Amino acid sequence: xxxxxxxxxxxxxxxxxxxxxxxxxxxxxxxxxxxxxxxxxxxxxxxxxxxxxxxxxxxxxxxxxxxxxxxxxxxxxxxxxxxxxxxxxxxxxxxxxxxxxxxxxxxxxxxxxxxxxxxxxxxxxxxxxxxxxxxxxxxxxxxxxxxxxxxxxxxxxxxxxxxxxxxxxxxxxxxxxxxxxxxxxxxxxxxxxxxxxxxxxxxxxxxxxxxxxxxxxxxxxxxxxxxxxxxxxxxxxxxxxxxxxxxxxxxxxxxxxxxxxxxxxxxxxxxxxxxxxxxxxxxxxxxxxxxxxxxxxxxxxxxxxxxxxxxxxxxxxxxxxxxxxxxxxxxxxxxxxxxxxxxxxxxxxxxxxxxxxxxxxxxxxxxxxxxxxxxxxxxxxxxxxxxxxxxxxxxxxxxxxxxxxxxxxxxxxxxxxxxxxxxxxxxxxxxxxxxxxxxxxxxxxxxxxxxxxxxxxxxxxxxxxxxxxxxxxxxxxxxxxxxxxxxxxxxxxxxxxxx
Numbered sequence: 001x002x003x004x005x006x007x008x009x010x011x012x013x014x015x016x017x018x019x020x021x022x023x024x025x026x027x028x029x030x031x032x033x034x035x036x037x038x039x040x041x042x043x044x045x046x047x048x049x050x051x052x053x054x055x056x057x058x059x060x061x062x063x064x065x066x067x068x069x070x071x072x073x074x075x076x077x078x079x080x081x082x083x084x085x086x087x088x089x090x091x092x093x094x095x096x097x098x099x100x101x102x103x104x105x106x107x108x109x110x111x112x113x114x115x116x117x118x119x120x121x122x123x124x125x126x127x128x129x130x131x132x133x134x135x136x137x138x139x140x141x142x143x144x145x146x147x148x149x150x151x152x153x154x155x156x157x158x159x160x161x162x163x164x165x166x167x168x169x170x171x172x173x174x175x176x177x178x179x180x181x182x183x184x185x186x187x188x189x190x191x192x193x194x195x196x197x198x199x200x201x202x203x204x205x206x207x208x209x210x211x212x213x214x215x216x217x218x219x220x221x222x223x224x225x226x227x228x229x230x231x232x233x234x235x236x237x238x239x240x241x242x243x244x245x246x247x248x249x250x251x252x253x254x255x256x257x258x259x260x261x262x263x264x265x266x267x268x269x270x271x272x273x274x275x276x277x278x279x280x281x282x283x284x285x286x287x288x289x290x291x292x293x294x295x296x297x298x299x300x301x302x303x304x305x306x307x308x309x310x311x312x313x314x315x316x317x318x319x320x321x322x323x324x325x326x327x328x329x330x331x332x333x334x335x336x337x338x339x340x341x342x343x344x345x346x347x348x349x350x351x352x353x354x355x356x357x358x359x360x361x362x363x364x365x366x367x368x369x370x371x372x373x374x375x376x377x378x379x380x381x382x383x384x385x386x387x388x389x390x391x392x393x394x395x396x397x398x399x400x401x402x403x404x405x406x407x408x409x410x411x412x413x414x415x416x417x418x419x420x421x422x423x424x425x426x427x428x429x430x431x432x433x434x435x436x437x438x439x440x441x442x443x444x445x446x447x448x449x450x451x452x453x454x455x456x457x458x459x460x461x462x463x464x465x466x467x468x469x470x471x472x473x474x475x476x477x478x479x480x481x482x483x484x485x486x487x488x489x490x491x492x493x494x495x496x497x498x499x
Contacts (some may be wrong), residue, residue: 024158025158025306046297058183060278061457065271066186069259073182074175076260083167083174090160097160100153103145108328110138137337140328140344150317155310162304169297176293180465182258184458191454193270196244198450199237202443206234209422209439213432226432231280233436237443274453277397277460278466291468292386298379305372312364318353386466393463400456407449414442 058070074080118131148154210230216222256266324346331342354361418438424430463468 021201021305022399023309025162025303025400029386055470057464058179060073060470061183061275063186063275064363065268066183069182069255071187071257072181072261073178077178077258078260079178080171080174083171087167087171090164094157094160094164097153097156100146101148101157103322104184106142108138108140110136110140112136135332136330137332137334138330139337140326143147143325144321144323145325147320147322149320150314152311152314152319155307155314157302159307159311162300162307166297166300169300171294172293173297176256176465176469180461182255183461184426185251185254185258185470187275187454187457187461189248189255190275191246191269191450192248192251193458194272194453195447196241196248196270197272197452198446199241199244199443202439202446203234203241205442206230206237209435210234212426215390222432229436231433233439237483264487275457280397280460292466293468295379295382295386295468298375298382302372302379302456305368305375309365309372310367312361312368315354315361318351320349322348324348361490389466390463393459393466397456397463400452400459404449404452404456407452409444410445411442411449414438414445416440 023108034142056067056070110220113133114134116130116132116134120129122129146153210227213222213226213230217224217227223439231303252266252268253263255268256263259266325348327343327345329342331337331339336342418441421430421434421438424433425435
């Protein structure tokens, strides 16, 4: 039985061990958030299901080629491989930190034959030294355990756990960034293909006009100036084709790198099928705190930094360990190794307490506190940046939809102008400069329309990324291709028009 004094001391140690140095983590309040987005037609507010998995958002665009590229990027992208390896490291660190909560056991074995010197220094002048040759065989079980008096170990586990969660959020954020970057490069390439098609069709139109004006010149109906002007227009448009092809090659090379393929061995065929951006739910601004992985990573960084304050503060308190604790056998003869007289054991407790360190421990606490304050500021910065990105995406898509509608009207009007200018020129009622001006105007408006549709796709990707990824689980579920959530159309919010 323990003596009353020993029992009281043990109870005191257990009571202290139930506490942990440093402040318990409490998530700081984010910056004051608006209650709603600043919406413009055709947006309306919906209710995204933030608890659902946010996965393959790109499937909502309905492009099989993009889906295939994304699958390849998920397996072969080097940036994702780095983030996954860092997550594995963080989890291993957590396992290592957690192991410190348990006793450490070790098994030791030793066998030797030794000769003791006859001239060794004496410990007793009444004894005579003799040279001895003997065996020494030992088998021991060792144990050690740190009594977590100030909670240093527990705070270390908290820090490692938060860091592992931060690495998981970093991996999710890296996946979101890589997929968004790949979608941007792909949609840029597709928009360039459409723009190239517009320019090539314009070249065909301009060459037919050149043949017409050349024939009229050969008949003496027009001067050589008209022919030269049309020839210059054709050459200028051909120059734009070369520039667009160079731009397309850059997008294609970027896609190759993102999917883990050498650029010289990668090629995507021209595809002129139109792609429409999906309706995107908005929810409320506070949803971003649950949806965005970079916000989650910043919040977990705060938790890890807060736990480090506890680790640093624990240095003010005594460090107590059960060590050495050992049980084993020791003999000079193998046959007697496991006999009772060969048994050996030891039990000990060690304690250390800093008395004076010149302010080293205090400086460590101050350093940890400053690190925590830095993570709080970083968290606020990430949240504010998320708000800005989402609001920019909302405003941008609304403006681009209106601009696209106006651009389509402009294209139709430019075609009518060209038809009328060509008819007037053939009838001798106008000069050829009017035809050239109409051709150039049609080319410009058609290219602008193609560029606006490409920008719509890019901004929709930007908004999806700003909102944290997909919103209702697998896009193949009922109702999701139109942007809705499984369970009812009333959960839809997007660019289908005001209510």
